Amino acid sequence: MVKRLVRHIGNLSGLGVLDVGCGEGKNATYLAEGGALVRAIDVSELALANARLAWKNVTRITWEQADIRTTQFPDETYDIVVAYGLAHCLLSPQEIKLIFTKLQRATKMGGYHAICSFNSRAQDLSAHPGLIPCLVPHEFYLELYSHWSILEATDNDLEEVHPHNNIKHTHSLTRILARKPGS
C-alpha cells in the first residue's frame, strides 16, 4: 500500500513523513530511501532497537520512543502520515477516533494518510493467543475519512502464517489511502 502511495505521489524528496507505530521500520525505511524525511514513532523500545539495527545504514529517519496517546503535534506539519497496524492496538473506538483526528490535524493540506488495521468483519486470532485487538467495522474507518478524498479503501482478507507457530489464519483488514482536502 505504501508502494502504491509512492507511485501516486512520485517524488518524495524533502517530504515530511510521520510513521506512527513504525514497528521494525519497513515502511519508514522505504519512504526514507525514496528521499522523504521520516519521524518514526513506536511505543516499543524492542521494536525500535530492532529497527535501528536492521536499518542502521539508512539516513533521513529519526527513531523515537513515544506513545501516540500522549504525543502532541503542531497542526499541518506532515506531508504523509503512515499508521500501519496501529489502530487495532488502541484501547477503544473513542481512542481510535481521537488519535486519528489528531493525526489528521497534524497533516498538511493536500497531504496523505496510509492506514491499515484489523477490522471487525472476520478475525481468526488462533495464531495470536493473548492478543485482544480493538475491532471496529470497516465503515468506522471510512467515516473517519469521510471529509477526505479516498484514493483507495479496501476491506480484504489477509491469509498468513507466522514462522514461530506455523498456524494458518485470516485477518479482515481495512486499508485506506486518503488525501486531505486543500492545496
Ligand SMILES: C[S@@+](CC[C@H](N)C(=O)[O-])C[C@H]1O[C@@H](n2cnc3c(N)ncnc32)[C@H](O)[C@@H]1O
Ligand atoms: C501491528 S504492529 C505494525 C508495525 C509496523 N507499522 C509494520 O507495518 O510492520 C503495531 C505497532 O504499533 C505499536 N504501537 C501500539 N500502540 C502504540 C501506541 N500507543 N503508540 C505508539 N506505538 C504503538 C506497536 O508497538 C507495534 O510496533
